[in-house]
Amino acid sequence: MHTKRLIIALAIFAFAACGDDDEKTNNANNSNNANNSNNANNANNSNNANNTNNVEPICPEVTAFSDDCAITVGPCTTSELTVERIQTALIVDASDGDVVCFTDGTYDVREELSLDVPNVELRGQSRDGTVLDFTEQTSGANGLNVTSDGFAITTMTVRNTTGDGIRVSGANGVTFDNVRVEWTSEADENNGAYGVYPVQCMNVLIQNSIVSGASDAGIYVGQSSNILVKDNEVFGNVAGIEIENSTGAEVTGNYAHDNTGGLLIFDLPDLPAGSGKNTKAHNNRIIENNLPNFAARGAFVKLVPPGTGVLILSGDANEIHNNEITGNISVGVVIVSHFTIGQEPDDPTFDPYPESNYVHDNTFEGNGTDPQAIAFVIAGAAGEPDILEPLLWDGTTDDAKDNSDGSLTNCFMNNVDGDGNAVPFRDFDYAGNFMNVSTDLGDNECEGATLPGITLP
Amino acid sequence: MRRRNAARHYVAVVACLFALGCGSSEDANNNANNTNNVNNVNNSNNVNNANNSNNVNNVNNSNNVNNVEPLCDVAFAPDGEPFDTLAEYCFFGGHMAEHIPNAGVVPYDVIATLYADDSKKLRYLVLPEGEQIGYTDTEKWSFPLGTVIIKTFYVDHDERDPALGRRIMETRLLVNESDGWQPYIYVWNEEQTEAKLRQIGQWIDLEWVGMEGQTRTLEYRVPNKNQCKNCHGQDDFFEPLGPNTRQMNRTYAYDGEDKNQLEHLAELGLFDQEIPDTSTLFTLSDPLGNDDVERRARSYLDANCAHCHNGSGAAGPTGLQLSVFIDEPREYGICRRPVAAGSGSGDLLFDIKPGHSDESIIVFRMASTDPELKMPELPTQTADLFGVDLISAWIDSMDPSECEGL
Numbered sequence: 001m002h003t004k005r006l007i008i009a010l011a012i013f014a015f016a017a018c019g020d021d022d023e024k025t026n027n028a029n030n031s032n033n034a035n036n037s038n039n040a041n042n043a044n045n046s047n048n049a050n051n052t053n054n055v056e057p058i059c060p061e062v063t064a065f066s067d068d069c070a071i072t073v074g075p076c077t078t079s080e081l082t083v084e085r086i087q088t089a090l091i092v093d094a095s096d097g098d099v100v101c102f103t104d105g106t107y108d109v110r111e112e113l114s115l116d117v118p119n120v121e122l123r124g125q126s127r128d129g130t131v132l133d134f135t136e137q138t139s140g141a142n143g144l145n146v147t148s149d150g151f152a153i154t155t156m157t158v159r160n161t162t163g164d165g166i167r168v169s170g171a172n173g174v175t176f177d178n179v180r181v182e183w184t185s186e187a188d189e190n191n192g193a194y195g196v197y198p199v200q201c202m203n204v205l206i207q208n209s210i211v212s213g214a215s216d217a218g219i220y221v222g223q224s225s226n227i228l229v230k231d232n233e234v235f236g237n238v239a240g241i242e243i244e245n246s247t248g249a250e251v252t253g254n255y256a257h258d259n260t261g262g263l264l265i266f267d268l269p270d271l272p273a274g275s276g277k278n279t280k281a282h283n284n285r286i287i288e289n290n291l292p293n294f295a296a297r298g299a300f301v302k303l304v305p306p307g308t309g310v311l312i313l314s315g316d317a318n319e320i321h322n323n324e325i326t327g328n329i330s331v332g333v334v335i336v337s338h339f340t341i342g343q344e345p346d347d348p349t350f351d352p353y354p355e356s357n358y359v360h361d362n363t364f365e366g367n368g369t370d371p372q373a374i375a376f377v378i379a380g381a382a383g384e385p386d387i388l389e390p391l392l393w394d395g396t397t398d399d400a401k402d403n404s405d406g407s408l409t410n411c412f413m414n415n416v417d418g419d420g421n422a423v424p425f426r427d428f429d430y431a432g433n434f435m436n437v438s439t440d441l442g443d444n445e446c447e448g449a450t451l452p453g454i455t456l457p
Numbered sequence: 458m459r460r461r462n463a464a465r466h467y468v469a470v471v472a473c474l475f476a477l478g479c480g481s482s483e484d485a486n487n488n489a490n491n492t493n494n495v496n497n498v499n500n501s502n503n504v505n506n507a508n509n510s511n512n513v514n515n516v517n518n519s520n521n522v523n524n525v526e527p528l529c530d531v532a533f534a535p536d537g538e539p540f541d542t543l544a545e546y547c548f549f550g551g552h553m554a555e556h557i558p559n560a561g562v563v564p565y566d567v568i569a570t571l572y573a574d575d576s577k578k579l580r581y582l583v584l585p586e587g588e589q590i591g592y593t594d595t596e597k598w599s600f601p602l603g604t605v606i607i608k609t610f611y612v613d614h615d616e617r618d619p620a621l622g623r624r625i626m627e628t629r630l631l632v633n634e635s636d637g638w639q640p641y642i643y644v645w646n647e648e649q650t651e652a653k654l655r656q657i658g659q660w661i662d663l664e665w666v667g668m669e670g671q672t673r674t675l676e677y678r679v680p681n682k683n684q685c686k687n688c689h690g691q692d693d694f695f696e697p698l699g700p701n702t703r704q705m706n707r708t709y710a711y712d713g714e715d716k717n718q719l720e721h722l723a724e725l726g727l728f729d730q731e732i733p734d735t736s737t738l739f740t741l742s743d744p745l746g747n748d749d750v751e752r753r754a755r756s757y758l759d760a761n762c763a764h765c766h767n768g769s770g771a772a773g774p775t776g777l778q779l780s781v782f783i784d785e786p787r788e789y790g791i792c793r794r795p796v797a798a799g800s801g802s803g804d805l806l807f808d809i810k811p812g813h814s815d816e817s818i819i820v821f822r823m824a825s826t827d828p829e830l831k832m833p834e835l836p837t838q839t840a841d842l843f844g845v846d847l848i849s850a851w852i853d854s855m856d857p858s859e860c861e862g863l
Contacts, residue, residue, distance in 0.1 A: 080660075087657040091682050111658075111836070112828075114683035139678065141834045147686060163829035169771070170692070192829060193801075199774050223774055270776040270793070272768055297804040299795075343794060346787055 069101035104129035112140020124156025183213030217242035223273030261308035269347035305373035330375035332367035332390030358448025381434035411448035543652035569760035638695035754851035792860035812857025814849035
């Protein structure tokens with residue numbers, strides 16, 4: 001273990017030979033004995049000798065900032081060396097359970113980094129000071145690509161990846177804590193699709209993090225289970241937070257503002273994980289998500305109208321409660337079936353009907369004041385294109401199912417404005433071509449099933 | 458727990474055709490030993506001594522080589538402890554770069570290759586002595602522990618005349634160890650005398666002469682160990698991709714004699730059972746051959762895409778399945794809408810829009826070199842224009858009315 005720490009620290013001595021395995025072995029051996037200043041001096045001498053031409057790229061020596069750093073890395077003076085240093089740490093040196101520490105500085109990373117060692121934490125020295133900068137990235141579809149269980153990334157920034165920011169696939173145990181993932185070019189279609197991107201994972205924690213600029217979803221959790229998304233800030237993305245085909249998620253304490261849509265809960269056909277359900281979204285602030293939709297056409301989120309607070313697409317048994325939903329100009333909360341996106345789902349196992357969702361005790365203020373895109377069409381169908389009720393449902397029910405006990409009904413209760421008055425609702429009757437629009441909650445004013453919070457192992 | 462150790466060797470006498478070359482692989486072994494000595498040394502003085510004796514040893518060795526015909530036994534590394542250099546495995550006799558396989562190292566080719574920036578490949582299979590492959594017609598073969606699959610990547614100095622020599626970039630080993638297949642990547646030096654283990658990837662600047670005599674350049678990517686998983690990872694396991702019945706049922710020129718590869722392996726006793734008449738087996742179509750365009754296109758997709766685009770692969774979450782065994786058109790892309798492609802959809806609506814290759818996402822992404830968009834999602838630097846043309850021709854041959862109303 002001690003050897004490992006020092007190999008990285010001593011990469012400074014490798015110079016042009018940083019790529020030379022023999023050199024590393026020697027350095028490692030030196031470092032074993034390196035408890036006396038003699039050896040260090042020798043190393044420095046050779047250092048000076050190499051410095052005569054003054055342009056040698058180097059990896060400055062770094063020291064661990066925490067006792068449990070098994071390996072510590074810092075930025076080098078060239079991207080090539082920086083990448084080599086990080087990948088050596090993550091591929092060659094890291095072993096099960098290690099904390100790999102990144103000292104403050106900007107790391108010029110031009111290719112995808114990958115990690116496949118279980119239970120490794122990547123920890124920066126400070127969130128704003130430790131920056132993995134992918135602005136010049138030329139290779140790889142993600143910034144960081146993780147395929148191992150028990151992964152954690154904490155206290156650092158990942159910036160301007162060419163594709164997705166941090167992708168974790170197929171892992172049991174994923175933690176993002178105090179991480180910033182950002183694209184600094186605002187509302188740019190060329191920004192990467194997903195910022196924080198666990199897919200087909202279980203036991204996922206995403207907290208205290210900031211994600212901005214994603215051309216699809218800032219925080220995207222797909223085909224996963226047992227998920228806690230807590231106390232994050234997401235802005236400037238097409239979708240702030242998206243939970244897709246996932247089962248058992250708690251989304252709480254987040255601040256989603258200035259995205260195209262604040263929170264999306266999607267169930268899509270043709271995915272291996274099948275349908276998801278049971279997202280509990282509560283005590284979030286969903287504020288002024290009015291950003292023009294800058295997603296690429298063909299992406300599902302391209303269909304999201306600017307000004308969307310919360311959108312449930314085809315999902316079942318989700319609970320949306322005690323959120324503050326303010327200033328989203330198209331709609332506050334909308335529940336729609338898969339039919340509304342104009343495609344006939346071809347997957348026989350897929351249920352396009354959103355059912356058993358429960359929206360209650362949310363506070364609405366100033367939503368639906370200027371409906372955009374499809375929301376404008378929906379508003380116009382009732383003759384008032386300039387304003388839309390903050391609570392919307394497309395009214396599509398599956399006649400083939402028995403709902404005599406009402407358990408499939410989407411329920412809306414105690415949704416109020418700042419003065420405590422019930423907020424307007426509209427069933428816009430998509431299936432009936434907007435012919436039987438109703439603003440009366442009727443049977444949909446009901447008490448639905450509540451969900452427990454998520455606990456992680 | 459280590460179930461095997463380095464002691465298991467092939468006892469094979471190898472004719473050394475290139476005395477000088479044999480010397481260099483001996484050197485590599487000595488270097489490795491010296492490195493071990495260095496590990497025991499506690500001060501820099503001794504390190505210098507070690508280097509000196511190293512030089513002396515080299516001189517002695519090259520002298521010896523001229524007089525004595527060396528033995529060269531294929532060696533297997535202990536699980537999890539790959540050799541530092543390729544030479545130590547002794548897979549190849551003669552000058553290592555010549556790739557003359559030692560006894561027990563069986564060369565093979567596949568029918569449909571995975572595009573790798575126009576590099577060429579040499580493939581070999583090594584089984585521990587007495588072990589056999591569990592053969593099946595259409596499923597995955599099962600390989601005994603200790604199996605090594607070798608793939609060497611190179612470019613010809615001049616594509617018009619391969620006899621002018623080649624530049625080898627890397628040799629990848631896939632070794633079936635007790636805890637699954639493990640990738641080990643050996644990067645060759647420019648002098649082509651040595652290949653050293655390097656698991657973190659490397660960029661290599663290449664320049665060679667193309668078919669029209671033009672200068673070709675490429676920043677070639679040697680992948681890192683984790684990137685191997687992108688293709689070879691199925692669920693939590695690594696798997697070999699090439700050696701299977703549908704890819705191997707073709708001829709190979711063994712010592713100048715054309716022979717069916719499966720029959721050859723069977724004759725060597727490497728299968729655990731008799732194999733059927735090879736003319737009856739399900740076999741891929743050579744994408745460069747003359748079969749109908751659909752057969753060739755599906756074979757191409759099977760070889761280049763299906764390792765990710767299957768239920769267990771890295772692209773499993775997309776649901777798009779490109780194995781040649783998938784019969785449902787929607788599953789292999791016909792009129793299929795992208796689910797999670799983001800800007801990867803390229804403003805297009807269908808993975809494959811029959812009759813319209815220019816409106817099909819699959820073609821758009823195959824032709825792209827943008828890291829966010831390109832397919833396959835490998836660190837290759839160039840698009841496979843042959844593949845783009847083949848898939849386009851296939852799509853354009855379809856009935857354009859198929860997706861109407863979708």
